[in-house]
Amino acid sequence: MSTPEGPRLVLVRGDITEQDVDAVVNAANSSLLGGGGVDGAIHRRGGPEILAECRRLRASHYGKGLPVGRAVATTAGRLPARYVIHTVGPRWSETEDRSELLASCYRESLKVAEQLQVRSVAFPAISTGVYRWPLGDGARIAVETVRGAPPGGVREVRFVVFDEGARAAFAEYLG
Numbered sequence: 001m002s003t004p005e006g007p008r009l010v011l012v013r014g015d016i017t018e019q020d021v022d023a024v025v026n027a028a029n030s031s032l033l034g035g036g037g038v039d040g041a042i043h044r045r046g047g048p049e050i051l052a053e054c055r056r057l058r059a060s061h062y063g064k065g066l067p068v069g070r071a072v073a074t075t076a077g078r079l080p081a082r083y084v085i086h087t088v089g090p091r092w093s094e095t096e097d098r099s100e101l102l103a104s105c106y107r108e109s110l111k112v113a114e115q116l117q118v119r120s121v122a123f124p125a126i127s128t129g130v131y132r133w134p135l136g137d138g139a140r141i142a143v144e145t146v147r148g149a150p151p152g153g154v155r156e157v158r159f160v161v162f163d164e165g166a167r168a169a170f171a172e173y174l175g
């Protein structure tokens with residue numbers, strides 16, 4: 001019997017909203033009502049349908065907000081993808097190790113992707129923008145967590161980064 005293979009890991013420098021994949025992951029905040037960075041771009045390009053579904057999810061399940069490290073899916077509206085998987089990254093802390101919460105974002109997003117039965121998922125570098133997580137460490141956690149996830153139906157995980165610094169950080173761990 002052959003060992004089940006994990007997904008192919010791909011690194012792309014570009015805009016997450018333009019990715020032709022089944023699901024894109026949003027670096028959301030816990031309100032689910034939009035924000036800056038990736039979140040702002042996804043809502044801007046994806047249109048109002050995404051926000052409408054986020055509002056419904058808030059009302060039905062997440063009145064206190066989506067907890068850090070968790071993930072939930074909505075439509076992708078007008079984006080090329082079929083779904084947006086919203087996950088809330090931890091803010092970087094000088095005094096507290098929140099690595100497990102950041103790993104949880106990648107793990108839980110992949111679990112949601114498996115539930116949706118999708119084959120390709122694009123991740124941004126969660127928490128490395130407004131939440132100030134150091135890029136090198138954020139890239140290491142992203143790559144190690146995705147590599148460590150149980151194999152399923154997802155065949156491609158695409159890390160989509162905005163600039164050269166982030167590209168180099170991911171390239172170091174992707175080898």
Ligand code: ADP
Nearest residue numbers: 015016027037038041089126127128129130131
């Ligand atoms: P967080 O609040 O989790 O830190 P941000 O959206 O502020 O999330 O940033 C996460 C990372 O995504 C940063 O490295 C930022 O440079 C990058 N980024 C911002 N906009 C985009 C985009 N449209 N596509 C891909 N990456 C983006």
